[in-house]
Amino acid sequence: MKALLPCLVSGIVLAGLAALASAMLGPELAPSPGAILAAFLELARSGELFRELAVTLARGALGILLANAAGFSLGLAAGLLPGALRLVSPLVAALQACPPILWISLVLVWAGTGSVVPVATVFAATFPFVFSTTAQGVLGLDRRIFALNRLYAVPKGRILRLFVLPGVFPYWLAGLSTVLAAGWKAAAVAEFLGSHQGIGARIFWNYHKLNMEALNAWALALILLGVVLEAGIIVPLRRRAAREGSGHAPA
Amino acid sequence: MPLLEAAGLAKSRGGRPVVASASLALKRGEILCLTGPSGSGKTTLLEMLAGILPPDRGTIRQATPPALMFQDDALIPWLSALANITYILPRDLPPSGAAATAAQWLERFGLEKDLLPAALSGGMRRRLSLARTFASGRELLLLDEPFAFLDDAWQEKVAAEITARASAGCAVLLATHSARPLARAARTLAISASPVVLSG
Numbered sequence: 001m002k003a004l005l006p007c008l009v010s011g012i013v014l015a016g017l018a019a020l021a022s023a024m025l026g027p028e029l030a031p032s033p034g035a036i037l038a039a040f041l042e043l044a045r046s047g048e049l050f051r052e053l054a055v056t057l058a059r060g061a062l063g064i065l066l067a068n069a070a071g072f073s074l075g076l077a078a079g080l081l082p083g084a085l086r087l088v089s090p091l092v093a094a095l096q097a098c099p100p101i102l103w104i105s106l107v108l109v110w111a112g113t114g115s116v117v118p119v120a121t122v123f124a125a126t127f128p129f130v131f132s133t134t135a136q137g138v139l140g141l142d143r144r145i146f147a148l149n150r151l152y153a154v155p156k157g158r159i160l161r162l163f164v165l166p167g168v169f170p171y172w173l174a175g176l177s178t179v180l181a182a183g184w185k186a187a188a189v190a191e192f193l194g195s196h197q198g199i200g201a202r203i204f205w206n207y208h209k210l211n212m213e214a215l216n217a218w219a220l221a222l223i224l225l226g227v228v229l230e231a232g233i234i235v236p237l238r239r240r241a242a243r244e245g246s247g248h249a250p251a
Numbered sequence: 252m253p254l255l256e257a258a259g260l261a262k263s264r265g266g267r268p269v270v271a272s273a274s275l276a277l278k279r280g281e282i283l284c285l286t287g288p289s290g291s292g293k294t295t296l297l298e299m300l301a302g303i304l305p306p307d308r309g310t311i312r313q314a315t316p317p318a319l320m321f322q323d324d325a326l327i328p329w330l331s332a333l334a335n336i337t338y339i340l341p342r343d344l345p346p347s348g349a350a351a352t353a354a355q356w357l358e359r360f361g362l363e364k365d366l367l368p369a370a371l372s373g374g375m376r377r378r379l380s381l382a383r384t385f386a387s388g389r390e391l392l393l394l395d396e397p398f399a400f401l402d403d404a405w406q407e408k409v410a411a412e413i414t415a416r417a418s419a420g421c422a423v424l425l426a427t428h429s430a431r432p433l434a435r436a437a438r439t440l441a442i443s444a445s446p447v448v449l450s451g
Contacts, residue, residue: 142327144321144323144325147298147303148321148325148339150303151301151303151318151319152318152339152387153341154338154339158338158342162327162330162334162338166329167329
């Protein structure tokens with residue numbers, strides 16, 4: 001009950017704001033909290049909510065998975081070759097500075113609407129971060145152990161398995177929580193502008209038709225998805241990363 | 252024939268000369284103590300002799316690959332005491348053989364195999380670092396401050412282990428504040444000048 005209280009307070013504040021907006025702007029422009037909830041429950045009952053949710057989550061997950069595969073392996077390589085890292089650092093900084101709208105526009109032109117836009121946008125928005133945190137993790141490893149490796153000719157596979165990967169893991173884990181938080185938001189924005197499916201696309205179509213009850217119901221779905229991801233995955237990941245970073249797990 | 256020979260070694264760090272000229276030779280069965288105060292260049296000299304720090308000038312000839320006990324232990328924090336030792340053992344050693352070797356050295360140095368370095372005191376970490384160096388099976392042993400953080404009893408035991416390794420044919424070079432625990436067994440070279448000027 002103690003853990004649910006902050007959620008309850010946030011829900012009451014949101015409902016109060018919706019009620020205030022409805023009183024000020026009228027129910028056509030700002031539906032009442034009851035009408036939003038009814039529309040939300042109807043989306044859930046019809047199954048549409050879960051279908052669109054699955055689409056958004058699948059796209060976000062695929063983008064994040066690809067960004068992690070590429071960012072982790074390239075970040076690892078760059079961290080182990082500091083000269084290479086210095087060379088690509090400005091490029092990574094530039095990629096990190098690019099707003100998602102840039103990638104959405106480009107991929108829309110190149111690939112048209114569909115799943116490619118959100119997946120590519122999530123990839124572009126999260127790859128530089130995974131790359132940087134992984135490379136920084138390698139640079140944070142004890143340089144004396146690298147000398148020890150050379151001195152005793154420790155096999156490369158053993159170095160990677162027992163030294164580099166466990167040492168980089170807390171950095172990657174800490175980065176993953178940020179990537180997850182940013183990834184699903186990027187997926188929803190990309191769907192809003194460049195897809196016919198997913199929560200972002202539903203928000204766009206209901207905005208286009210000025211169906212405010214459905215628009216708010218989808219917005220509520222997006223907020224709930226964020227809360228569930230934050231409480232169920234992101235916060236536990238951050239806690240685990242903090243634990244791993246302060247006292248490493250045994251081999 | 253010496254296991255280690257160095258001539259005219261020189262090294263500057265941060266623009267400051269640390270070793271001006273160091274020459275030494277170390278034969279099989281010999282124990283050589285380099286003594287001197289903190290910051291006198293002992294560690295720099297040892298790292299050059301181990302081959303992990305290139306000298307600015309001079310030559311080093313190792314007849315056999317060295318083992319180095321680092322001044323600040325250089326233990327991997329997330330590996331157990333046992334795994335910290337097996338980590339450096341040769342790849343041709345089967346895993347069971349590596350574990351048995353490591354366990355034997357841990358026992359000799361009074362350590363439990365499952366403990367992580369963070370759970371060890373300064374003296375225990377020093378003993379683990381020593382155990383790892385001896386477990387490497389190498390014949391040229393370079394030990395940086397092996398007696399630091401050890402109580403008198405462990406200093407005596409470590410000195411006995413060093414003497415035993417030398418008797419078994421190893422060459423041992425130590426950098427230490429005090430060569431007292433090895434006073435009878437070792438040749439001593441005192442570093443009194445900075446940068447280091449050494450011949451022995």
